[in-house]
Amino acid sequence: xxxxxxxxxxxxxxxxxxxxxxxxxxxxxxxxxxxxxxxxxxxxxxxxxxxxxxxxxxxxxxxxxxxxxxxxxxxxxxxxxxxxxxxxxxxxxxxxxxxxxxxxxxxxxxxxxxxxxxxxxxxxxxxxxxxxxxxxxxxxxxxxxxxxxxxxxxxxxxxxxxxxxxxxxxxxxxxxxxxxxxxxxxxxxxxxxxxxxxxxxxxxxxxxxxxxxxxxxxxxxxxxxxxxxxxxxxxxxxxxxxxxxxxxxxxxxxxxxxxxxxxxxxxxxxxxxxxxxxxxxxxxxxxxxxxxxxxxxxxxxxxxxxxxxxxxxxxxxxxxxxxxxxxxxxxxxxxxxxxxxxxxxxxxxxxxxxxxxxxxxxxxxxxxxxxxxxxxxxxxxxxxxxxxxxxxxxxxxxxxxxxxxxxxxxxxxxxxxxxxxxxxxxxxxxxxxxxxxxxxxxxxxxxxxxxxxxxxxxxxxxxxxxxxxxxxxxxxxxxxxxxxxxxxxxxxxxxxxxxxxxxxxxxxxxxxxxxxxxxxxxxxxxxxxxxxxxxxxxxxxxxxxxxxxxxxxxxxxxxxxxxxxxxxxxxxxxxxxxxxxxxxxxxxxxxxxxxxxxxxxxxxxxxxxxxxxxxxxxxxxxxxxxxxxxxxxxxxxxxxxxxxxxxxxxxxxxxxxxxxxxxxxxxxxxxxxxxxxxxxxxxxxxxxxxxxxxxxxxxxxxxxxxxxxxx
Amino acid sequence: xxxxxxxxxxxxxxxxxxxxxxxxxxxxxxxxxxxxxxxxxxxxxxxxxxxxxxxxxxxxxxxxxxxxxxxxxxxxxxxxxxxxxxxxxxxxxxxxxxxxxxxxxxxxxxxxxxxxxxxxxxxxxxxxxxxxxxxxxxxxxxxxxxxxxxxxxxxxxxxxxxxxxxxxxxxxxx
Ligand code: SF4
Ligand code: FES
Numbered sequence: 001x002x003x004x005x006x007x008x009x010x011x012x013x014x015x016x017x018x019x020x021x022x023x024x025x026x027x028x029x030x031x032x033x034x035x036x037x038x039x040x041x042x043x044x045x046x047x048x049x050x051x052x053x054x055x056x057x058x059x060x061x062x063x064x065x066x067x068x069x070x071x072x073x074x075x076x077x078x079x080x081x082x083x084x085x086x087x088x089x090x091x092x093x094x095x096x097x098x099x100x101x102x103x104x105x106x107x108x109x110x111x112x113x114x115x116x117x118x119x120x121x122x123x124x125x126x127x128x129x130x131x132x133x134x135x136x137x138x139x140x141x142x143x144x145x146x147x148x149x150x151x152x153x154x155x156x157x158x159x160x161x162x163x164x165x166x167x168x169x170x171x172x173x174x175x176x177x178x179x180x181x182x183x184x185x186x187x188x189x190x191x192x193x194x195x196x197x198x199x200x201x202x203x204x205x206x207x208x209x210x211x212x213x214x215x216x217x218x219x220x221x222x223x224x225x226x227x228x229x230x231x232x233x234x235x236x237x238x239x240x241x242x243x244x245x246x247x248x249x250x251x252x253x254x255x256x257x258x259x260x261x262x263x264x265x266x267x268x269x270x271x272x273x274x275x276x277x278x279x280x281x282x283x284x285x286x287x288x289x290x291x292x293x294x295x296x297x298x299x300x301x302x303x304x305x306x307x308x309x310x311x312x313x314x315x316x317x318x319x320x321x322x323x324x325x326x327x328x329x330x331x332x333x334x335x336x337x338x339x340x341x342x343x344x345x346x347x348x349x350x351x352x353x354x355x356x357x358x359x360x361x362x363x364x365x366x367x368x369x370x371x372x373x374x375x376x377x378x379x380x381x382x383x384x385x386x387x388x389x390x391x392x393x394x395x396x397x398x399x400x401x402x403x404x405x406x407x408x409x410x411x412x413x414x415x416x417x418x419x420x421x422x423x424x425x426x427x428x429x430x431x432x433x434x435x436x437x438x439x440x441x442x443x444x445x446x447x448x449x450x451x452x453x454x455x456x457x458x459x460x461x462x463x464x465x466x467x468x469x470x471x472x473x474x475x476x477x478x479x480x481x482x483x484x485x486x487x488x489x490x491x492x493x494x495x496x497x498x499x500x501x502x503x504x505x506x507x508x509x510x511x512x513x514x515x516x517x518x519x520x521x522x523x524x525x526x527x528x529x530x531x532x533x534x535x536x537x538x539x540x541x542x543x544x545x546x547x548x549x550x551x552x553x554x555x556x557x558x559x560x561x562x563x564x565x566x567x568x569x570x571x572x573x574x575x576x577x578x579x580x581x582x583x584x585x586x587x588x589x590x591x592x593x594x595x596x597x598x599x600x601x602x603x604x605x606x607x608x609x610x611x612x613x614x615x616x617x618x619x620x621x622x623x624x625x626x627x628x629x630x631x632x633x634x635x636x637x638x639x640x641x642x643x644x645x646x647x648x649x650x651x652x653x654x655x656x657x658x659x660x661x662x663x664x665x666x667x668x669x670x671x672x673x674x675x676x677x678x679x680x681x682x683x684x685x686x687x688x689x690x691x692x693x694x695x696x697x698x699x700x701x702x703x704x705x706x707x708x709x710x711x
Numbered sequence: 712x713x714x715x716x717x718x719x720x721x722x723x724x725x726x727x728x729x730x731x732x733x734x735x736x737x738x739x740x741x742x743x744x745x746x747x748x749x750x751x752x753x754x755x756x757x758x759x760x761x762x763x764x765x766x767x768x769x770x771x772x773x774x775x776x777x778x779x780x781x782x783x784x785x786x787x788x789x790x791x792x793x794x795x796x797x798x799x800x801x802x803x804x805x806x807x808x809x810x811x812x813x814x815x816x817x818x819x820x821x822x823x824x825x826x827x828x829x830x831x832x833x834x835x836x837x838x839x840x841x842x843x844x845x846x847x848x849x850x851x852x853x854x855x856x857x858x859x860x861x862x863x864x865x866x867x868x869x870x871x872x873x874x875x876x877x878x879x880x881x882x883x884x885x
Contacts, residue, residue: 056865059866059867060866063863063865063866078794079863083867083870083871085868111790112792113793160884160885161885163884164883170882174885201792204793226856239788243823244814244816244822244823251792254788254791255859255860256860403880406877563810568810581854581856584808586808587808587809587813588810593811632856632857633857
């Protein structure tokens with residue numbers, strides 16, 4: 001039986017459809033302001049194929065049938081898009097007759113709805129007898145990610161609806177009517193969206209396929225591994241498809257609590273970065289060049305460097321980066337603590353000191369409203385964040401809510417294109433002060449809101465006015481606690497942008513006050529590629545552990561090769577505080593090893609062995625630190641009292657912060673290159689050229705050639 | 712049947728020992744709470760009752776090394792490239808890959824070679840309980856992955872034409 005709803009662990013009761021969750025009530029009521037009848041949410045029971053099902057009023061018949069286990073062949077209907085009703089309109093049937101018979105050279109082959117349905121319901125011989133031949137449509141150029149083969153298009157308009165409703169790209173649309181209808185951008189534009197890769201999945205035929213993956217593999221050759229994305233802090237659920245030793249592609253895994261069914265283009269296409277610039281062997285710097293050594297020698301030279309540098313106590317410093325997994329963070333912190341140091345820092349600007357929001361109370365640094373909760377908010381204030389680049393799939397939720405409800409959005413920070421409209425309040429701490437004082441239209445709307453939400457950007461801890469801004473927000477939230485912090489709703493949400501950040505804060509991977517002012521003599525970089533090289537003293541002994549030869553490895557005296565996220569099954573905590581378990585799809589290349597094992601081995605050599613020998617005992621240790629790290633796929637909401645205590649502490653800790661008035665800058669300039677993996681990716685480099693720099697460098701010669709060439 | 716019973720008797724001792732070991736080592740059980748040795752001393756937490764499972768691995772001839780590997784019990788999610796939800800009803804068991812030298816590129820042909828005899832194996836079951844039972848019978852450590860979370864609101868065609876009093880927000884290019 002197919003289920004419309006299933007909860008994490010309960011198998012749904014057989015036979016009767018569990019109640020379909022209705023859209024948030026606020027959205028329903030606002031949608032219906034002008035309808036003459038009141039919206040009743042009655043359930044309707046009907047019998048499909050002799051099976052009784054109950055569905056909420058307003059469901060489509062196709063949903064009811066699906067709930068009853070009778071799958072109806074479909075092309076245009078999609079669970080997450082508006083209903084179009086294209087395929088029953090007739091046009092499409094004629095288009096289907098024109099569909100090219102090129103399955104052997106089509107990338108959709110093997111995962112094509114049309115192929116399956118014609119195998120199942122179609123005739124075994126052709127009835128196509130047009131002398132004039134089949135209809136032909138010129139291919140479009142949608143950019144370096146989406147390859148088009150428009151002869152195959154059956155005009156289901158799923159891609160157009162996706163572009164309109166989810167991605168917010170209004171250029172993609174249909175032109176012409178009937179047999180002459182075409183899908184394309186207006187006029188000959190590329191599809192500039194962080195979510196454009198999803199149209200490849202949506203397209204039920206092979207009209208839109210993946211350009212980087214074109215002709216690389218067939219779906220039946222691939223091994224599927226369910227895992228978690230780490231290129232932003234959303235923790236999108238992904239399926240890593242690999243063949244042999246190579247990751248061939250990354251696909252989304254539906255999860256309505258996190259990423260619905262979408263993933264960002266970085267998540268989907270940066271995988272080719274896993275093949276380039278990899279560190280595969282331990283390296284030791286001799287003079288100005290790196291020499292390949294064995295693991296023993298590498299670890300021995302780290303131990304030796306630790307002794308020679310003379311680092312004691314807090315002079316031993318560890319810096320963790322965006323892609324460090326939770327297990328290795330825990331192991332590294334334990335190792336440092338055993339060596340007598342509290343100097344565990346992070347690699348963002350100002351990461352050498354503890355963040356202004358401190359890490360004692362979880363709700364001070366997590367996305368408390370939860371990602372699905374965003375859709376319940378009726379007014380959202382974005383402070384110093386551009387969710388479109390920091391959490392693309394979260395941004396699509398805000399857009400969804402903005403389209404279907406009366407949601408109002410306000411923005412303090414740099415002006416950006418968010419794919420939804422917003423009230424611009426200003427760029428600096430002063431704008432926030434005005435908002436708090438209740439000045440302006442938006443502040444009034446915020447006051448009247450039933451479920452207001454403040455989304456605070458992670459870049460604010462890096463900003464000189466960060467402390468002052470957090471102070472103002474904490475006080476404001478406390479003052480409006482009857483709306484912002486209730487048992488059902490926590491409207492103070494911090495949006496992290498690095499996959500490892502929430503976990504690092506959870507385990508307390510931040511330096512003590514004394515440690516942060518100590519000049520380090522020994523620096524251990526764990527996946528730290530965003531560090532400022534000037535922050536690392538010239539004479540310090542530097543170890544880099546990670547998987548890519550990026551910035552961090554250049555600074556190192558010893559390089560220890562680790563595993564990337566597709567090569568290890570580790571715990572990741574997303575911005576909501578949701579722990580998720582990744583899974584290894586392919587083994588790490590060359591001599592590289594899982595990161596926690598490297599740290600464990602090193603601890604032996606420096607003479608302070610860590611007390612865990614396998615991953616299970618390491619996870620027991622994590623359980624001791626915080627059980628939430630191991631409660632996979634679930635959330636642990638902070639209670640009202642604790643959240644308020646956290647805000648009080650935050651306000652007290654930042655009480656004498658000065659305002660410099662410096663404008664807030666967006667932290668991500670180039671969405672496509674934010675970490676060592678995406679910086680090593682050729683596809684992401686092409687995207688940067690096409691979408692960020694706006695260069696038309698002719699990635700498709702087809703679009704430039706004259707039409708006559710194909711006649 | 713009598714042979715089976717004989718085996719059962721012979722290995723009861725062993726099963727009990729292993730069951731205890733499983734209890735301490737499951738790193739993500741169904742309830743996602745790892746049971747550390749420390750907790751076991753806590754009287755407030757009752758231990759899961761030991762079920763009488765036939766230790767099938769004694770007679771199956773499966774290599775002993777399999778018991779050192781954790782298996783994953785999960786329900787595959789629907790593929791996003793297609794509408795059909797086929798195969799996503801069953802439960803599967805498969806193995807984590809062997810880290811290190813479990814796979815390599817064969818120098819002769821460039822294909823992938825593997826020393827992991829479980830890399831191509833996956834087992835399908837009708838229910839989660841069946842899968843768990845099987846894993847327990849084989850003496851495998853396992854963890855159960857959460858199932859897909861799906862919330863599809865009711866939809867209808869008329870929604871396309873709903874009147875909205877405020878400013879136009881959705882521009883349709885269909
Ligand atoms: S390109 Fe694909 S998704 Fe778009 S209308 Fe054509 S068949 Fe549908
Ligand atoms: S799926 Fe119903 S009309 Fe297309």
